[in-house]
Amino acid sequence: MRELHRDGIEATNSGHPARGARLLRAAAKLLDRPALADHPGRPTLAARVLSTLGGVEVVLGNSEHGFELLDAAEALPVALGDHGALRQQRGLALILVGRMAEALACFDEAVPLLKRSGEPVALARSLLNRALLHQTAGSVRLALADLDACAEIARAHGAVDGLPRTLAKALQGRGQAKVLTGDIPGALRDFSAAAEVYAEHGEGMLAPLAVDKGRALLAAGLPSEAAAELDLALARFPRLRMDQEHAEAELTRARAALAGGDLAGARRWAGRATRRFRRRGNDTWAAVAALTLLRADFTAGGRMRRVSADAARLATRLAGLGLRNDAETAKLLAARADIALAEPDAARAALADRALPGGPLANRLLRNLARAELAWATGDRRTTLAEARAGLKSLETYRSGFGSLDLRTGVASLGRDLAKAGLTAAWANGSPEVVFRWLERSRAQAFGIQRPHRPDGELADAVAELRQLAGKIRAAELAGASDAEARRRCAELERRIRARGWETEGSALRVSRATYGGVRAKLSKRDSVMLGFLADKERFRALVVDGRQASLVDLGDVAVVSEAVMRLQSDLNAVCGRRLPPALERVIRSSVRRQVTVLAEELLVPLLAKLGDADVVVVPTGVLSIVPWGLLDPLRGRPVTVTPSPSAWLTRCSVPAREPSDHATMLTVAGPGLEHAANEADRVAKVYPRAEVLAGNDATIEATSKALAEYESVHLAAHGHHEQENVLFSRLDLADGPLMAYDVQLLESVPEHVVLSACDIGQAVVRPGDEILGFTAALLYSGSGTVISSVARVDDRAVVQVMESYHRALARGTVPARALADATCGEMLMPLVCFGQ
Structure with missing residues (x-):
């Protein structure tokens, strides 16, 4: 029986509650054997089996029967330590059905009992679960204290059965708490550490962990990436029988859909989650799901009076359930609906409460937005601008904690509505200077932070494998075939590399903003x-x-x-x-x-x-980022420079020219697969008295990367691939594989001047806030002053003469924008653009 009990716990804690329930039910049947009727240890053994089985039944959605088993266990005469374990087990079951206040009372009783009885496993689990309750209530400091204490016990008693998994859960909980404090890189590092333990000691827990990672990515403004994580988790939940976690995953998927503008998807996922919560009798989580549905209704517009009334009632209900942050969100939603209904007094009343101390950034930004909208509705433009400015300032501080360029550009989506409110008010003000300041405040802010830290070298093997597979896929394409397995593995490696970058700490150091x-x-x-x-x-x-x-x-x-x-x-x-x-x-x-x-x-x-x-x-x-401006008649033959923001342009204009060096200052590179690339590289090189050429087998990734870090000017005649869905892996084809935008970010330095003369590598993914990502953008972020590239495909035959003419003008001292305008003036279909300055 003890073996069945132990194995049942092991299966459940490994993420397989259905198998755990079968084992525990078998153990419970053995309790009725006549041989155990008068055994002195029977009450303790029975209490443990029944309470564990009761908890697992609640996990599986059999809540009523589960609590009956818990009642039966607590009616038995047990020792002090066992009583503490029973209170801990009931508290966990109460969490699963959303009775948070009752659960917290149980754990507050259990912790001191378990400390006195010297039960490290049960004590660690009680601290872990109490931390979850503190976190749900928004008491992050208390949650982190319990999680740290839990982790300390787990490390000190690591040989005890089950504690490695408890340590992983403490790490997972710490990551959850860090999401609430805004430390997304730290949270993702904790999740990665937890995943390593789960892979060995609880593979079934990887699905709930992926849900937490999805929440972190949502908090970083990456809804599509969050959706990808959640979809992987959702595919695994049906066979795991984790009904509560499955419902939470569906609700988080609804939030990802809402953040991505998919209102129908948000309603569909939230509806599924609501039905699952209600089947479990979990009214608390059903209320949270109702909030997501109301947010979707508000975003869709219409029926604002119903949204206002329902949000106000829901705020009261959520507050009564102890969910302070969610209650605040609902109250702010009601205020915004009142503003849309032109009822400013009702909105003021809803906004009268102070913001919760230490509340999530999303709520702080939402409060700024509601106040800005109220001020605009009542004609107070000064307050509109002040509230929008305050919100974007908070977002700026938040962004500086991210070392990943991916996160720094993604997080702008959290301030999209604030930026819009500020720009609208600035335009209405009528002052060009005010509009300029708001253009600066809301446009391509990631350029205003020092370039991301160089990641560690742990992913070198993954990057090397990705290059090898990319070459294999390319070879298959040229042969008219497709390698599905290689593509699947590439996507997996790209996710892994991106995820590692997300864990990088940021720097608060900023580049000065242009005046x-x-x-x-x-x-x-x-x-x-x-x-x-x-x-x-x-x-x-x-x-x-x-x-x-x-x-x-x-x-x-x-x-x-x-x-x-x-x-x-x-x-x-x-x-x-x-x-x-x-x-x-x-x-x-x-x-x-x-x-x-x-x-x-x-x-x-x-x-x-x-x-x-x-x-x-x-x-x-937006879409104007891919306009080939030189093809438009009013600008044909006129120097045009495209820059992400005024600050980015002024910063690059202010960089002093490099000191002359002894080695060649121009390098040309000819990549494979372009008929005229070698001719182009040679003709460009001949323009300069000191130039070097990499062509054929010499045009390798290593040689080109070294050149990008050393040369003042580099001309790359190589196939380019703009990856719309995974833009950090946009790439140039070289002799031994692809050079990716990801690689550019790792370089110690980049050339002042870069020409990318082939394909459409000048394209970019434009995120909210006009944050851009792509190969050209990676060079600009890393410090290149000028990048010449194309926003559509380029004829590699016609471009040879254009590039020779461009470089001849450049060698005579002509500035890049003028040289490009002159070189392309007679070409009707040459979509090259001068980016930078």
Whole structure:
């Protein structure tokens, strides 16, 4: 019987409660044997078996029967230590059905009893579960204290059966608490440490752990990555029979869908979770799920009166259940619904309470947003700007804790609505200087933090395997085949490499933000005009700034422009380097002319009087990041530079030129698979008196990476691949494999000037806040001053002459934007762009 009891506990704690229940039920049947009727140890043994089985029945959703078993166990005469274990077991069952206050009382009784009786395993588990209750109530400091004490016991008694798994759960709980404090890298490190233990001592716990990781990624503003983690976990839960954890995973998946703008998916997942919670009799978690459904209803618009009333009632209910953070979220949601209903007094009442001390960042930002919206609704623009500014300041501090560029750019999504509120109020203010400051405050903020720390070397093998597999996949593609297993393994390795990067600590050190006066002075010196584009739901707008004046201009329709940009890119890709039937080629070229005309009329014609003949600096937004500006007639032959933000441009303009060096300052690289790459590399090299060429088998990853860290200027004629779904692995093909955007971030230094003359490697994924990711972006983040690359496919034959002309102008001292404008002026289909400065 003792073996069945022990094995039942082992199976349950390993994440297999159904198997554990079978073993424990078998043990319970043995309690009725006549030989045990008068045995002096029977009460203690029976109490342990019944209480353990009761807890497992609750896990499996048989709550009523589970509590009957717990009642029976507690009715037996047991010793002090066993009484503490029984209170601990009941407390755990109460957590599973959402009776948090009762559960906390049980653990508060259990902990001192177990300390006095010297029960390390039961004491460690009680501390672990009490920490969960503190965390749920928002008492993170108390939770961390219990978790640290639990981990200390588990380490001190590591040989005791079950304690390695308890240590893993303490690490997992500590990660959960760190998510609440905003330490996402620390949380992810704890989750990784827990996963290593679970892999050996509790494989079934990896699914709940993935749910916690999904929550952390949501807190970092990466809903699609969170959804991927959650989908993997959700596929495993049915066979694990972890009904509560399964429901929590569905609810977290609903939150990921909501954050990603998938309202239908949010409602579907939240509905599933609600039904599962109700079947378990867990009213507490059902209330949390109801909050997610209300948030989806609010985001969809309409029925605001019902949202307001239901959110207010739900706030009271959640507060009564001890869920302070969720109650605050519901009250803020009610306030926002009242604002939408034009009922400011009701909104003020809902916002009257002070923010919870130490509450999650999401609630602090939501409070700032609600106050900004209330101020806007009542005509108080000053307060609107102040609240939006305060929220974005909190987000800036939060962002600085992330070492991963992936997280730094993703987190901007948490401040998307605040940035919109601030920009709207700034535009309404009518002052170009105010709009400029808000453009600076809300645009590409990741450029304002020192470049990410260099990760450790533990992933070298994973990166090497990824390169090898990428080459294998490429070879299969060229042979007209597909290697599904290699693709699956590549995706797995990419997830692992990204996840390791997410664990990197950040730095609070920032690059100074550009001032309005500083940018105007530099524009005057360079005889340039800056176009800062903004967008609301319907119209594009522009802030036009030069050294003499500044103005705000309304532009064209967002939908019209967006469609023209996408059609233009598709047309350029279709016609690039292909021998098409003459009739089809005429149709595509006609479409190209039509799309560039639409873009010119919608975006540039209203600005022509203000542009004069000055050079242009473009600060794009959204889809405008992939516009080939040099193809638009008003800008053809005119120097155009595209920069993520005014600060990014001014910072690069202010970097002093490098001191002359003794080695060659220009390196050209010819990658494989491009018919004219070697010719291009040789012709560019001949422009310079001191230049070196890497071609054929010499154009390796190692040699090119070394060159990128040493040379002032590098020209890369190599196939590029923009990976839309996993942009950090956008890459250039070299002789022995791919050079990835991920690799660029690890370089000690990068060239001041880089040319990427092939394919569409100038594309970027644009995240909220106009944070950009891609190969070109990686070079700019790492310190390159100028990157020439293409936003659509490039004809590798036609580009040879363009690049030779470009470099001849550059060698004569012409600035890159002017050199590119002159070199491409006669090419109707050359979508090269000058990024940086």
